[in-house]
Amino acid sequence: MARLLDVLRAAGLTGTKEGCGEGECGACAVLLNGALVNSCLTPLAHAAGAAITTIEGLASDEQLHAVQQAFLDCGGAQCGICTPGMVLAAVSLLRQNPNPTEDAVREGLAGNLCRCTGYGRIFAAVLEACRRMPQATA
């Protein structure tokens, strides 16, 4: 049995990080057919034929995704290790709820642990991204 996480990383997609290996920290989160999953808990067999978005697939060329740009502008990334998973969790949240309240942002990101920020700059970034994005095109 192989984990999706290891397969992604071995393929050179090392933006997906391993923080705990037990689905607790969210650093390995990716989108599997659009749904946020922890790749450390996803067997490779469950990704067969699926569309997977990792952090590497979010920006197009040099144009950052609105969520990435807002993280950059608002100070949402510090050490950066939770950042790829956090950004994907935020993207997933905004796709389902394009205008979240701060409480909804808190809940949507609760599976992604950050030890650096205290989350404040991250909430600011997600809400800022939401303001900047054309409606519902996250």
Added chain:
Amino acid sequence: MQPGAGGSAVRREGRAKLTGRALYVDDVAPPGLIHGVTIRSPVSRGTIRGLRFDPSLDWSEYTIVTAADIPGINIVKLIADDQPYLADRVVQHAEEPVLLVAHPDPMRAEAARRLITIDIDPLPPVLSMDEASEEFKRYSVVKGDVDRALSAADLVVVEGDYSTGAQEQLYIEPNGMIAVADREHGGVTVWGSMQCPYYIHGALAALLNLPEARVRVVQMETGGGFGGKEEYPTIIAGHAALLAWKSGRPVKMIYGRSEDMASTTKRHPSRTRHRTAVTRDGQLVAMDIDFVLDGGAYCTLSPVVLSRGTIHAAGPYDCPNVRVRGRVVKTNVPPHGAFRGFGAPQSIFALERQMDRVAQAVGLDPAEFRRRNFVRNGDTLAVGQTIREPVDMHALLQRALTLSGFAAKRAAFARANPSARVRKGIGLATFMHGAGFTGSGEVHLASVVTVEGAADGGVRVLAASTEIGQGTNTIFSQIAAEALGLEIDDIEIAQPDTAVVPNSGPTVASRTCMVVGKLVESAATGIRRTLVDSGYLPSTYTRAQFHHACERYIARFGDLRSTSQYTPPPNVRWDDETYTGDAYATYAWAAYVAEVSVDLVTWEIHVDDFVAVQEVGRVINPTLATGQIEGGVAQGIGWALYEDVVWREGRMANAQMTNYIMPTSMDLPPIRVYFEEVPYAGGPGGAKGIGELPMDGAAPAIFNAVAHATNLDPRDLPLTPERLLSLWAARHA
């Protein structure tokens, strides 16, 4: 154009981090790599009898290293020469490294863990501070005559015992190193997650018996440190280097989360005893403080942690008679070590809880009691340091009280609480944190920074100070850009690589911005002066003129470099013998207020609001500075309420992120951050240190708020719901 100092320039490496391109140690894999694992002692203390290798594995496939394979000295070079890289005859704590194995297949390397048995004759371990008899270090700070002051009549004397537990740094990137050795020519290089490249550099030379010039240490992108990657990475680097040395192949050692939590350093547990005498109108007369830290099995950085804790134990108060006795004891748990705040959070927690209890004993509001005792410009701290910088604790406190609505809430909560199932409370803490190394530490470090100009007009900053998320790259860029009148994008920060950068000291102690940043500023200024003095650049110039001047200067002289070395600010004196003087060149000052809810159904405590007001000199980058404060407060909230290292037989029983509880996004309040800016002449652009300060104030403010909400007297940290229930049950029994 990005602004220089004083603007919220975006994080320099932010784009790489946000797109997944930033490379952390586990993201690279040199060809021919083998994977190393550490085989550790299962018992807390004992004598090693031997090693058994399960015959079901073909051990010839493995590289195996024991203490006998060490070419140099089997001692981790730090303060005391007591800790081996690999235990030889005795083990002093559970999880102590005994041997190393490596295999090309990471799963087979992992499998080896279960198939090697270390036979150990156990010896009785010391597993708590109370049982400990050996000490690593002891400090004493004395001001006035505490015993005489305490014997005076008509004083109110308040006593109290306080304790704090271990805390795991829980950087989200576990520790890891890659090592490549060249035995033929005698050299080793390590790449990894670390705070202090030069600690590792010196240590590896001794371990492998190599000249320092043959050792190279390179910091990779580092996913958080908080002190946890200050000293322990030296051991991992040593282990990886030993395996590389023996196998001749590149070696990667990446710790799993559980191993990282169970084996590496944590915040020292502490016990503090206070006896405080005040006049009936609330004037501090004497403070007698006994401060003990659990150092664990080896000395590591404990004496320095103890020193900072001892010096901060009496806080920002003017008291004529103070005695602080600090000691750090030896037990047989994995060694404790550096963690943001470095002993100060422990002693400040005890002090600030004690101050609330003293205020209550004399019938004063906690804010008013503090106001009557704050240190002012010209007053003297416990170590005999006269405050010469302008300090206004009154203003900081007042701002925090106003912003939090302290007085009104205190009254409203007290009225509503008796009939409420969810009790509310509000509490405060006032404190300071010394920036930079303690006492003469910076003089001994004698840190060096180089700035160099390139022919294309680019400027490169060379320093060993690491970016670990706190913003080193961005701050140094802003400081250099401002000193040179350039744009931030003109500045490049060299990757910390001991083959390239000078030793600017460790990335610890809130020193990077203030101390090293000042060196960046002066080295950058040196570049400008060189160009101006040599006639290549007018005294006021444009960016294009600067580029042109660099080009011409380098064409003429070959290179353009400026190096600065630390010199202490004038009038800063410290006496290591008497432990008196200017413990720190300057301090950051703060007043924090926490508002909490306590649910009497579940005993859960939630922090509902948090106001953090501080004076940290000039704020170079408000976004980064705010992020530092918010993150530090968050760790303080975790330490106060959630983070409980459960020990069983000297081992961490909850070494999993599922069971060691750090706050999620749903557990933290809005953390409202405010700065008073008072430029400090000794820092770059007037900046002081910032990183550790926010770790100090959250826990006592929260405890004081819980005391307000419940009328209980919590003094042991973390204040889990289980502990709070016990306190309530004891009170209402």
Added chain:
Amino acid sequence: MIPVLDGLDLHVPAGLDDALRMLASGDARPFAGGTDLMVLLDAGRLPPGRYVSLWELAELRGIREEPRGGVSIGALVTFSEIRRSHAMAERYPMLCAAAAQIGGVATQNRATIGGNIANASPAADAPPALVAYDAEIELLSLDGVRRLPYAGFHTGYKQMQLARGEIVSRVLLPARDRGWRDGYRKVGTRRAQAISKVCVAGSIRLDGDIVSDIRLVLGSVAPTVVRCRTAEAALRGRSITDETVDRAAQALLADIAPIDDIRSTAAYRRSVAQNLLSAFLRPADQK
């Protein structure tokens, strides 16, 4: 290099019959969303052997209205689907509340109700709600389908009435009369990504001020999720007064057997279980 665990084989079946056949052979275990089993794998504690993936089996998916009223939930329905279901939110809110408190979004997208049951943990979040709703459980094997009341399905710590070759296929929630008041509360180690220390699901129906029927179900306080029949008996047929609440809280102690572990203490669990009961019975006092 991709680390592959030798001795652990996850087989993707061609269909439901294939899966059941593999399971019937006796040496294979079912594997759903993996949010529990993969954690064991990481810790090196997943027993080696063959696992059969159920994830792809459409027969085990979907939330369906039952002809006789009530709702049938496929074992492979994830907690995200439960959270999004209007039928659940309107008629079985405690199950939605439980779903919302399982892990974080990424876990809810993969964790299944069948897995939450078959993992057989007394700290599972959904089972207290299922018991309170008088759920039935449908078990499937090559021999066919059988239905059991869910309340007795778990027989001891990590023990359940699941025969070899059998899987949990559906959970059936009966139609509910009007007039029930429900209350679900999970007390975890934090507000998200938490394992419960005590969990309560309660349903109560009053006839005037007399308790005509009641379900009190607790998690994390015994080897299995427990329906607290002693406490229920202390309330049924009585009105809710300080005295009956106290008596029920006392009676509750006979229903539960909490322990000390790394997450909490027996004393805390006992006291909080009593408090949760009181708070459920007297919601008006809640502030």
